Amino acid sequence: MADATLQxxxxxxxxxxxxxxxxxxxxxxxxxxxxxxxxxxxxFGALLVAFxxxxxxxxxxxxxxxxxxIINSTIMTACLLSSSLTMVMAVFAAQRGDKLWxxxxxxxxxxxxxxxxxxxxxxxxxxxxxxxxPFTNPWAPTVPQFGGTxxxxxxxxxxHVTVGVIYLGVIALRKMFLPILxxxxxxxxxxxxxxxxxxxxxHALLIGLIVSAVILFLKPKVYDAxxxxxxxxxxHFVDLxxxxxxxxxxxxxxxxx
Amino acid sequence: xxDAAAHDDSxxxxxxxxxxxxxxxxVEVWLGYKxxxxxxxxxxxxxxxxxIKSALIIAYFMHxxxxxAIMRWTLTISVVACFVIMYLFFFPDAGRILRLxxx
Numbered sequence: 001m002a003d004a005t006l007q008x009x010x011x012x013x014x015x016x017x018x019x020x021x022x023x024x025x026x027x028x029x030x031x032x033x034x035x036x037x038x039x040x041x042x043x044f045g046a047l048l049v050a051f052x053x054x055x056x057x058x059x060x061x062x063x064x065x066x067x068x069x070i071i072n073s074t075i076m077t078a079c080l081l082s083s084s085l086t087m088v089m090a091v092f093a094a095q096r097g098d099k100l101w102x103x104x105x106x107x108x109x110x111x112x113x114x115x116x117x118x119x120x121x122x123x124x125x126x127x128x129x130x131x132x133x134p135f136t137n138p139w140a141p142t143v144p145q146f147g148g149t150x151x152x153x154x155x156x157x158x159x160h161v162t163v164g165v166i167y168l169g170v171i172a173l174r175k176m177f178l179p180i181l182x183x184x185x186x187x188x189x190x191x192x193x194x195x196x197x198x199x200x201x202x203h204a205l206l207i208g209l210i211v212s213a214v215i216l217f218l219k220p221k222v223y224d225a226x227x228x229x230x231x232x233x234x235x236h237f238v239d240l241x242x243x244x245x246x247x248x249x250x251x252x253x254x255x256x257x
Numbered sequence: 258x259x260d261a262a263a264h265d266d267s268x269x270x271x272x273x274x275x276x277x278x279x280x281x282x283x284v285e286v287w288l289g290y291k292x293x294x295x296x297x298x299x300x301x302x303x304x305x306x307x308x309i310k311s312a313l314i315i316a317y318f319m320h321x322x323x324x325x326a327i328m329r330w331t332l333t334i335s336v337v338a339c340f341v342i343m344y345l346f347f348f349p350d351a352g353r354i355l356r357l358x359x360x
Contacts (some may be wrong), residue, residue: 024328034328038336049343052304053350056297070290077282084318085275092268229320236318243310246282247303251289252296 033230037237040160044241047156048248051149055252062139062146064130066255069123073250076119080161080239083112087232094225102228106172109235113165120158121198124151128197150249157245159204160238166208171223171231175216181209274317281310 024031055061065073090105127150131138134148169177188202285306288294294302316322321329 024331025325026328031328034332038332041336042339045340045343049347052300053347056300056348057350059296061296067290070286074282074286078279081275081278081282084314085271088271088318233319236314239318240311240314243278243314244304244307247285247289247307248300251285251303252300254289254292 027226029226029230030233033233037233040237041241044156044244047149047153048244051153051248054143054145054149055248058143058145060140060142061253062137062143063253063255064127064132064137064139065250065253069126070250070254072119072123073246076116077242077246079112079116079119080242083109083116084236084239086112087235091225091229091232094228097225103172106168106228110165110168110172113161113168113235117158117161117165120154120161124154125196125198153245153249157238157241160241162204163208164235164238166205166212167231167234170212170216171228174223175220178209178213178216181205181212185209271317274313278310278313281306 022028022031024034086105086108090102090109093099093101093105132147132150134151135144137144137146140146166177166181169181173180185202185205188205189199192199192202285303288299288302288306292299321332
């Protein structure tokens with residue numbers, strides 16, 4: 001985080017052309033992540049606009065989220081906001097070379113992220129149990145698109161949080177994280193009942209395991225403060241997107257008893 | 258160019274930002290649960306609060322406030338322009354459907 005701009009070699013040694021200073025004055029990994037996040041924000045922007053469009057053009061839009069769902073989603077929001085703070089602390093620890101606290105803060109961030117995924121999974125299971133599918137819902141038969149827009153938007157976000165937790169696990173533990181991820185996938189697959197959507201959804205961890213293994217074995221390296229900062233950018237973005245999903249999906253569909 | 262020591266000194270600002278984000282979330286929950294506004298006005302108010310929250314996250318947690326001016330403006334203008342285009346395309350139509358009472 002401290003290295004917001006880069007004093008490039010070309011500036012120091014006057015070798016123009018061969019090593020030109022980067023346009024944004026930041027190291028390339030960071031610029032690359034920002035550009036990815038800009039494009040990803042358009043993906044989420046399209047989904048959010050689609051949801052908002054449907055919401056305000058359908059007066060009969062269902063309002064299934066009662067008090068317990070609002071409390072649940074508020075706790076999820078607090079988890080993500082707190083995880084952003086612990087991520088900032090992790091970046092500070094990386095910059096001062098404090099490996100112990102870097103891991104501790106990364107674990108705290110992963111813990112908040114995992115809590116978010118579990119709470120969201122419970123919410124999904126509850127809604128599916130009440131009869132909601134991507135094509136139908138029991139509250140407003142004339143608005144079948146509620147399920148599709150809800151599951152697409154929140155599912156896409158949940159996938160991003162899952163990828164973020166795996167990303168931080170790789171940064172924190174490198175190859176040591178692979179068996180942990182494998183154990184989590186196996187435990188999830190064996191323990192989650194077969195009639196639950198997450199019995200199959202947990203395979204996202206297997207895909208994450210394969211991709212992480214390819215990266216870690218093809219390009220093994222010790223991740224430095226810049227890598228932690230770049231991972232932090234991704235994590236904060238996941239938090240940022242939820243700041244729009246939470247009011248739009250949950251607070252715009254509260255059930256007042 | 259920012260200095261590592263200078264940022265360590267200002268670590269407390271991140272706790273303030275975190276606190277502000279939690280307070281804004283509480284305000285959103287109160288507005289949503291009490292249904293203070295009609296849907297369209299509620300959408301505008303909640304999205305307004307979300308924009309403030311996202312600006313805090315981008316500026317402080319994602320550190321864009323401390324990046325170079327060219328990076329700040331290039332990213333902000335390009336993303337905001339895309340969202341404005343999306344808004345102009347979709348929302349007037351959504352409001353028109355509502356006024357015409359199309360089922």
